[in-house]
Amino acid sequence: DQQVKQNSPSLSVQEGRISILNCDYTNSMFDYFLWYKKYPAEGPTFLISISSIKDKNEDGRFTVFLNKSAKHLSLHIVPSQPGDSAVYFCAASRTGANNLFFGTGTRLTVIP
Amino acid sequence: EAGVAQSPRYKIIEKRQSVAFWCNPISGHATLYWYQQILGQGPKLLIQFQNNGVVDDSQLPKDRFSAERLKGVDSTLKIQPAKLEDSAVYLCASSGGETQYFGPGTRLLVL
Numbered sequence: 001d002q003q004v005k006q007n008s009p010s011l012s013v014q015e016g017r018i019s020i021l022n023c024d025y026t027n028s029m030f031d032y033f034l035w036y037k038k039y040p041a042e043g044p045t046f047l048i049s050i051s052s053i054k055d056k057n058e059d060g061r062f063t064v065f066l067n068k069s070a071k072h073l074s075l076h077i078v079p080s081q082p083g084d085s086a087v088y089f090c091a092a093s094r095t096g097a098n099n100l101f102f103g104t105g106t107r108l109t110v111i112p
Numbered sequence: 113e114a115g116v117a118q119s120p121r122y123k124i125i126e127k128r129q130s131v132a133f134w135c136n137p138i139s140g141h142a143t144l145y146w147y148q149q150i151l152g153q154g155p156k157l158l159i160q161f162q163n164n165g166v167v168d169d170s171q172l173p174k175d176r177f178s179a180e181r182l183k184g185v186d187s188t189l190k191i192q193p194a195k196l197e198d199s200a201v202y203l204c205a206s207s208g209g210e211t212q213y214f215g216p217g218t219r220l221l222v223l
Contacts, residue, residue, distance in 0.1 A: 004154070032210055034211065034212075036214075041216070041219075042216050042217075043116070043118075043203055043205075043214035043215050043216045043217050044155070044203070044214045045214070046211055046212070046213060046214075049210070049211060089154055089155075091154075093210075097168075098143060098160065098167075098207065098210070098212075099145065099157045099160055099168055100145075100155075100157065100212060101157075102154030102155050102156070103154050104152065104153055104154050105154055
């Protein structure tokens, strides 16, 4: 049972444009959400997170939006850069449990 | 600050052989996790330690997988005997709060 879903396996964007990566979850108990970036042959690197008490969190070029009623979150990257090309994983957890449930990832390619 | 260290980075074994992976978490992180990532999927939790105690091992195939964190710092994950379907990347992560930080992983190929 996949509790966190990333329905787009890949996304290509021109350099300088916005990248929008989407994630859906089914478990209403999740209250903490994270995005990780993964380069080949490396472990996932923490990018940005959001608590369910917020609907937006921004860190530089990265913004995560959370829509609790739709059980949906998205990661916006503006402007996109070639170095952003990687696989992006959405993850979720619930307070007190800490173990993360991951989506299957979206491969972002930023075209120079 | 040093990150999560794992070794070996790559391992090739034949089915029915045994293999062990090692993880050294970020200094001061009480919680340590082992994940299995099969090609094309997201990481899946195998076991979670809080200091040297197991918090969650519900997804660990205990007939062949074992893990320990004897002194509450380093951890080892063992597979014995290995099956073809164990081919995956084994990721170790640690946390001192809500955010988990991952090591580079060990890529295991079982032939």
